[in-house]
Amino acid sequence: MSASPRVIRKSIGNFLEDFVPGALFRHKGGKTVTEGLFTTFTEFSMTTNPLAKNARYARAYGFDGLVCPPGLVMLVAFSQTVEDVSENARANLEYIDMRFGAPVYVGDTLEVETKVLGVIGSRSNPRLGVVHVQSTARKNRGSRDEAVVLTWQRKVQVWKRDESAELHAGTAEPDPIDCELWLPRYEPTRDYKALAHLTNPDTYFEDFEPGTRIEHSRGRTMTSEHIHLTAVLDNTSQVHCNQFMIDLDPEQYVGGELIIFGGIPFVLCLGLSCPNVGDNALADAVYRTGRHSAPLFAGDTVFAATEILARRDHPTREDVGLLDTRLLGHKFVRANAGEPAAEGAPAGWRKVPIFELERSLVVKRRSHYA
Amino acid sequence: MSASPRVIRKSIGNFLEDFVPGALFRHKGGKTVTEGLFTTFTEFSMTTNPLAKNARYARAYGFDGLVCPPGLVMLVAFSQTVEDVSENARANLEYIDMRFGAPVYVGDTLEVETKVLGVIGSRSNPRLGVVHVQSTARKNRGSRDEAVVLTWQRKVQVWKRDESAELHAGTAEPDPIDCELWLPRYEPTRDYKALAHLTNPDTYFEDFEPGTRIEHSRGRTMTSEHIHLTAVLDNTSQVHCNQFMIDLDPEQYVGGELIIFGGIPFVLCLGLSCPNVGDNALADAVYRTGRHSAPLFAGDTVFAATEILARRDHPTREDVGLLDTRLLGHKFVRANAGEPAAEGAPAGWRKVPIFELERSLVVKRRSHYA
Amino acid sequence: MSASPRVIRKSIGNFLEDFVPGALFRHKGGKTVTEGLFTTFTEFSMTTNPLAKNARYARAYGFDGLVCPPGLVMLVAFSQTVEDVSENARANLEYIDMRFGAPVYVGDTLEVETKVLGVIGSRSNPRLGVVHVQSTARKNRGSRDEAVVLTWQRKVQVWKRDESAELHAGTAEPDPIDCELWLPRYEPTRDYKALAHLTNPDTYFEDFEPGTRIEHSRGRTMTSEHIHLTAVLDNTSQVHCNQFMIDLDPEQYVGGELIIFGGIPFVLCLGLSCPNVGDNALADAVYRTGRHSAPLFAGDTVFAATEILARRDHPTREDVGLLDTRLLGHKFVRANAGEPAAEGAPAGWRKVPIFELERSLVVKRRSHYA
Numbered sequence A, B, C: 001m002s003a004s005p006r007v008i009r010k011s012i013g014n015f016l017e018d019f020v021p022g023a024l025f026r027h028k029g030g031k032t033v034t035e036g037l038f039t040t041f042t043e044f045s046m047t048t049n050p051l052a053k054n055a056r057y058a059r060a061y062g063f064d065g066l067v068c069p070p071g072l073v074m075l076v077a078f079s080q081t082v083e084d085v086s087e088n089a090r091a092n093l094e095y096i097d098m099r100f101g102a103p104v105y106v107g108d109t110l111e112v113e114t115k116v117l118g119v120i121g122s123r124s125n126p127r128l129g130v131v132h133v134q135s136t137a138r139k140n141r142g143s144r145d146e147a148v149v150l151t152w153q154r155k156v157q158v159w160k161r162d163e164s165a166e167l168h169a170g171t172a173e174p175d176p177i178d179c180e181l182w183l184p185r186y187e188p189t190r191d192y193k194a195l196a197h198l199t200n201p202d203t204y205f206e207d208f209e210p211g212t213r214i215e216h217s218r219g220r221t222m223t224s225e226h227i228h229l230t231a232v233l234d235n236t237s238q239v240h241c242n243q244f245m246i247d248l249d250p251e252q253y254v255g256g257e258l259i260i261f262g263g264i265p266f267v268l269c270l271g272l273s274c275p276n277v278g279d280n281a282l283a284d285a286v287y288r289t290g291r292h293s294a295p296l297f298a299g300d301t302v303f304a305a306t307e308i309l310a311r312r313d314h315p316t317r318e319d320v321g322l323l324d325t326r327l328l329g330h331k332f333v334r335a336n337a338g339e340p341a342a343e344g345a346p347a348g349w350r351k352v353p354i355f356e357l358e359r360s361l362v363v364k365r366r367s368h369y370a
Helices: A035-044 A055-060 A070-080 A082-086 A192-198 A225-232 A243-248 A263-278 B035-044 B055-060 B070-080 B082-086 B192-198 B225-232 B243-248 B263-278 C035-044 C055-060 C070-080 C082-086 C192-198 C225-232 C243-248 C263-278
Strands: A006-008 A024-026 A089-100 A109-121 A128-139 A147-159 A212-215 A281-292 A301-313 A320-334 A349-364 B006-008 B024-026 B089-100 B109-121 B128-139 B147-159 B212-215 B281-292 B301-313 B320-334 B349-364 C006-008 C024-026 C089-100 C109-121 C128-139 C147-159 C212-215 C281-292 C301-313 C320-334 C349-364
Touching: A035 A070, A035 A225, A035 A263, A035 B035, A035 B225, A035 C035, A055 A192, A055 B109, A070 A082, A070 A089, A070 A109, A070 A128, A070 A147, A070 A263, A082 A089, A082 A128, A082 A147, A109 C055, A212 A263, A225 A263, A225 B225, A225 C035, A225 C225, A243 C301, A263 A281, A263 A301, A263 A320, A263 A349, A281 A320, A301 B243, B035 B070, B035 B225, B035 B263, B035 C035, B035 C225, B055 B192, B055 C109, B070 B082, B070 B089, B070 B109, B070 B128, B070 B147, B070 B263, B082 B089, B082 B128, B082 B147, B212 B263, B225 B263, B225 C225, B263 B281, B263 B301, B263 B320, B263 B349, B281 B320, B301 C243, C035 C070, C035 C225, C035 C263, C055 C192, C070 C082, C070 C089, C070 C109, C070 C128, C070 C147, C070 C263, C082 C089, C082 C128, C082 C147, C212 C263, C225 C263, C263 C281, C263 C301, C263 C320, C263 C349, C281 C320
Parallel strands: A006 C212, A212 B006, B212 C006
Antiparallel strands: A024 A109, A089 A147, A089 A281, A109 A128, A128 A147, A212 A301, A281 A349, A301 A320, A320 A349, B024 B109, B089 B147, B089 B281, B109 B128, B128 B147, B212 B301, B281 B349, B301 B320, B320 B349, C024 C109, C089 C147, C089 C281, C109 C128, C128 C147, C212 C301, C281 C349, C301 C320, C320 C349
């Protein structure tokens, strides 16, 4: 090889000026859920719902086997969109109307498409703008088992490659997506009661009271494990795994250290809430809106709480009800000297909200299951 | 939602006054062994027995496939009992009469029950007492494959919720548990010798000499990985994963840092001993008694030794023998200035015993297998 | 047991004087590829080739299912040889003529043999010498599926146990190994184009230009996770996992800290290069030579580049071509005060090459696949 080869440096991902309303990305890769992926994330997130832990229980309820918890479905699907949509993002602004469809099992392969719904430049910063997208994850494309497993919109703040480039500013209509939540049928001949000891006795639909707030008792300290976890998801965004890039320009990056991928506190909050809210749920139905309000770093301990907003009858089924909640994540940071004592925090600490999610679950009624 | 929702903070786990002799816990969750769980722990523990690594070997011996090593069976089964029995414990005092039954394979689902055998208050500390329990793990309940895989007793020091509460002091008889160690049949038509190169040539029954002590040569440094490993086991005890809780009151917690779950050094000592003691074992039969003698922290390096106590004939089989051993785990800590040189430790260091287990194995005879 | 048992300390692995040219090691253990192992390493390495991520894609190409990426095959096979060949090594000097054969799937069991090809003492250091070996990994021995999956030679610098021991200096001829790269047949009736969006559009055979150098844009910071990853591979070399051993004599060990197992940067460089070089490859064919040029430690960030050396027609197939490349890994370390600015490094940093591999891939032609 010659002494001075021509050097090629490929750009990865799209910048603001690359997005065109109405355009469709068919994302690369795709991902088959292995038992390795399943266990890594189900257990990391501390989920306690036996549907994701106990194959005997899951089959007795009419599922084909262990069921991927909703947080794992979301993480796998979302991560497939990162390179095309948010590799060059500054921040993920909002999750919108995230709806679940078919259950995902070990062995299923997920592939994802994204439609651009909107592009708008920032008024205050000529290098930035907001992209609005609609993404849909399907499993087992081209087979009889093909089904939508998740569809959602999100808004993301994206950098421009070239500050002077023209934008394709504008909007497009979202596609109608046939995404219906699959639930196993209630069959009175099944002996659900014989399995009732495997879940908490006080997390049935009848137990939740709108207007209450449940402070989940457990916390979980994050470590540098987040780098590996993020790689397992094929999320390649460099702010999560390239410390050298940050060392070169620490002021550009919050705190001068690697930021934990937002999907990590997302699933961890779901898991921390599980023993109080989710272990008698048959599924998560929809996340109407969600956002991250502060970054998370290795060493932080994550806590969660759930506000019970409303209880609704299911439109067609008597054995389950719909529970509308707000899931809230927070951490604590040391207060500055002289800072007044803060509400909800021990002396010397300040409570920092990190995550918020409007979450509706399908929860079993005690009258039918226990 | 109203500005001031009613806040609910659910207590998790039982306190000393909640335990009633004779009462039975049917533990929540249950756990299916996936290939993810299998690999994470088998490889972490550095086990070298091909039954847990080489499916061709395991099948040639008459097992259905890769066999969960005894440490993994113990970890999964034990962890199922943590929330009910020891979430509010100060210390695990003793493992007693831990007996293995059927082998556990990938795909098996374990569920566990615990009977309370004794409750006694502490004489010196009115906030503490000791609970004595008997736990049994079964696989694949309700199916043809249902079998006991492990049964054991343990004593655990548990906090009271309310110092003035009355205790249900007393005892109950242990249940008789039908737990027979399953071993594959010896079949002379099988060509065991053709596989003999896959294990160490000097770890057959004939090779062990009572009165010797084997210092296992390898050490393994633990990292903050222990937080993830403990979560993978569904062990939710906060002293292993909630650094914020410790930062709030560091003096209450040994060393002011997260303590590594005792199951971790337990399996690591089993693994470190494996190339010298366990790689020609067909199974571990019983752990008569065991205890942790010092805590382990991230950064510590674990070492192990095995004392050979006795060799016994198997009551019904000529191809194997029973080996009684004492497995000992230790670490080294820096000696204080002026501290005299310690036995068994390099200059400047002190040897700290961390774990002890009376362990009986079923070991192949060279005469039949090599 | 008596108060003073006889203490046994078994030596592990071979020293320079134990190697005899022509001798054969049949390595212990063997290893079945589980979904846990598969996911841990495939995802860690950041590979992007859908053959290793998307079972639908892999099957559509004629594979049986998800395909172990070449780096994982190499790691599993290589690690089986560590105890016998390099547990007592100072350094791995060179990988030579590493050739791939049959594809490896989840469920396959690999077993490895090594022939000693040469032993030579060091002229400058009487405690050291070089061992030259030839290793071959087969899958599913004794079954219809038995096949060679990898064969390679390597040279490794090994310590003597006893400085005065005689060496078995000499050489032996390598065995001829029937190792033919398996490729799925090209079948025009298959709709490859329908899957073309799952890979990068600019990594077909036609896209590579000899004389160019591709700087791969992503970096990956290593953490203490390397200890666990190395254990997962059954690589037991103490310099990767026993910090206490290093603390006892820090000057003997580079940097006074645990060195990351060379297989880790090996697969990480393969993975970092994948989106630009490997995601339209059907297989890696041969690594003619490779070496590590500097150690890697926790905290370092790994980068990679690929030089395109040559494009060659495949001897028998028109749908693919052979691509000869040089894969280069590097990291950056802080420059000393007053050190002149270095080429290829940001101000204040020095670029340190860590790895180099002559690598030939079998790459799909756009004319046939997209």
